[in-house]
Amino acid sequence: MSSGISRRTFTTSVLAASAAAAAAMPATAGAAAAQTAPVPTGTLLPRGTALRSLDVIPSANLTSNPDRVLVASLQGLVAKTSAEGIFIDEGGPGAVWKNFLHTTYGITLNNAYPTWQQLLTRFRRLVRGYIRYDMTANPASVNVASSLGGPLNALIVDATQESSVQALGVTRLLLDVSDKDEHWAYSTYQSLFADHIAAELNPTVYYHLRDYITLTDSFTFYDGVTKWRAGVLGTLQPQATLMGYGNDETAMIQQASEEGVVSIPTDLAPNLSVLSGIHSTDGLTQQPEPAPTTAAKHYVTFVISDGDNVAWNLWGLHEYFTNPVRGSFNVGYGISPSLVDLAPGPLRWYYENASAGPVWDNFIAGPSGRGYTYPSEMPADALQAQAVTLNAYMGRGNLRICEILDDQPVFKRSDLWEPYLRQPNIDALFYFGPGAKGGIRWVNGKPVIAQRNVLWGGQTEEPELIDDINKRPADPTSADGYTLVLVHCWTKSLTDVQTVVKGLGPQVEVVTPRTLVRLVNDNHAV
Template identity: 40%
Template sequence: MNNRKKIISWMTILLILMACHPLYTTAKAQDPEHIYVIKTSEMSAEEATMIATLQGLLAQQNSKIQLYLDREYGGYQTWLKDLEENYGIPYSYTDNPWELVKKSKIKDYILFKKGDDSINSATSLAGVTGAIAVEESLVGKAEFYGLKEKMDVRGKDEKWVKDHYWPQFKKDKIVEQKEDFAFQLRDFAVKEKSMIFYDGNSPFRSELMEGLKKDSTAFGWGDASSGEDQFISPSSKAGVFTIPSDHASNLSMLSSIKTGPLKQKTADTKRPANKNTHYVTFLMTDGDNVQWLLGDFQSDNRWYSSKERGTFNMGWGISPLLSELAPSVMNWYYESASHGEHSDQFVVGPSGNGYMYPSQYPEKELNKHVKKLNQYMGKTDLHIAQIIDFNSLENKSLWNKYTSQKNIDALFYLEYSRYDTHKGKIVWSNDKPIISAREMLWSGLAGADEKSVIESINSAPRNPESEQGYTLVLVHAWSKSLSDVKTVVEQLNSDVEVVTPEDFTSLIKENVTH
């Protein structure tokens, strides 16, 4: 075989391997040449639905012109400005949604009726027909602008859509979204040709999850009225993980942006342990929540905009799939992180590529999930993954799947209720630690207030060679702020040291007897 044939042969093998083990990907579009922006406050709910489906179609079609919905809250204006300043993509505002329809040259619409649940049917079919969703009150104006009715889905629910159009949808992702959300996440469902539905925790939901490919993604959020485990558990058993994203906007456009390498600022160095010292790391919960990362996590002074950020070492969760869903946003967080004497450091949010319970995931699907997680962690410079599960801390055969991956240095284990059930116990797998939370900051829970956590840490052993010499503190995002963490940090004794999550795990690996 000559050298040229050898090269071709190896290229063929490489392509086959990539096809067998692809990363999760969205339908990629080219970087837009111009973005038209419209404020959601300047549209009716019905117009917003129409524009969201139009936004998704333009992204799906790789249009040079893309749309962006300005929510006027959270990080949405930051992401828009970042695209112009750092990616050279200009934008301009408009206050007329119908002019956007005209510019798009879309010709057809799908008719739905507000209040009869047909909005999800229209959104689903928009993605596979190339028509925008139009509520019946807008028909006159739609036809004035030259649109023609392609389909009438009034009175038709998601079951009707599945019975008639299921083969046309992608089977590696699905969108779970309440019908009263006018525009959120609808653009992404359209772009990805994914079915969008909401049916509570019903047999129909289970049927949809079972009909997906293995290790697929459910975007949005389910019925958590009786606990989020009521829908995460059935999804996990079906080999489907969830990306909390029901309030997210603009994912169709943001997912088309290309960035350079995603690299955290924190240095990858080993530090020697100080004797007679207790080590602590703080980690904010709910980093898997993409809608929060896009929204007010960035802007609210409880979290990333806190004046306290950068005054002590702090751990944050983040979704590794943000590198596909909104890479410019992930890059912004990395570039904006504090670095120096005190650093911000990101770890993978629960429970890997998305929210699921590993002990309930089918074994073959879990193997696939973990391999993809390893690839994503390498791609996004993440080295620690959080896990939420039930009574699984000592299930070493489960963790061996994770720790056998080269990019996974450690796992932080959170018992579903409470996170700190195992009080800092460490289990070892392939010479890597599975570290349980020792303390929590969580409003309303006994022993999870600032005073209790301060007293517990200050009275803890000072012994880096023992697992008792380390405390992982989970900070509940919805009831506690960075100011609350600062209150604890300021009252810790001088022989207590607050470190980043990676320094924390490195100290444990190098010093704890196991």
């Protein structure tokens, strides 16, 4: 990875780096940006200002897409400096997180500003001016405006909203990007953007993630898997993070990994600017399980997929987790260690509401660490650094096992696993990459356990999986005595897992990931 330009104090001369930039932007914009203090940083990722209260606006009250963009922009600007944040309440799990912040952390909830006009009137003192874009004529201009809104402390305003915003007292036009694209924004204002974090976001995503983009001054683009994208990622600093999501999973993760950049799927994650405003890590502790006793059994553990996806963690996982059959069998869930910074409140909620005897819910780190990467594609020094940072996240999030997903059949590549298993907070790796057919490898005295089966609609259905597992040996000293099953969260539910569990014979025992690792260690299975 090449070293990028460090983010500098913003001055008028920096903003006027070219004649075109000088003509496009008033000098006052540079002065406004210079007055913005840096946001606090957690383990690695930026966080919103420590939170004391939330002004709640129902998402249903945002009736147009430009309104959604505007409120997310305002939300991110407010989170830069104010302990009074804005929360977009979508209902469902979002309402659960809002209420949990109130009951557990003492965050005051205020419903007195239910429209964007009222919110803007309340917080316009924190806005230096506005950037105009045109969603209809030029969808890419939404991302251009999002990129620049944070550095310039500017509200981003669609052309259709301009007169309404001016009527509320925000009258200073800092920049018009209505006819601009992301390439222009990057070539003209690269020095304004954060050098450790960027975002990949479809312009048709309106309020999800855009608040965190504004908070973090993240350059935002949606270019496909192109040479230009590789150049943008390559100029970020070591251990950089790419938020959001692109349009080709394997290719985009491969390219980011080659540049040493970790991707965190967050394109549909709302309210990160305020969820990250909880700075305490108190309560991020899973309930301990009793030490297992080895028996002549075949041991099975189920792990729910997509733990790397913070948007899934904040929405789909909660709905999955509330299935009424939960608590009738042991199960493991992948979850993102980056929630320690991005949303410690929801992470704590999962831990406090997990089943804790006689059956257990167990959380492990999603692939392939603090975010989605392919370890085989990462430069060796980047992989080493990521493992060290992951160790810090694992310690603070009480996560002892990490999932690995790769685009190559690398189960036998001990050199890739050594950086992970050198870390004191990582007890084991679960390998879900190509060529995973069961098996256990030992690296630094710790196991790498390969997936043996999936429960995945269209690939392996319940009857086939039941039959496969029941035929396996009850031999805890052998790798063949263990089955690790990846459950595809998008095509299978906990009810489907329960069907498999009920079909297993008496020689099979379903355990949590944590217990599986203990049994493998106790028996040094090979």
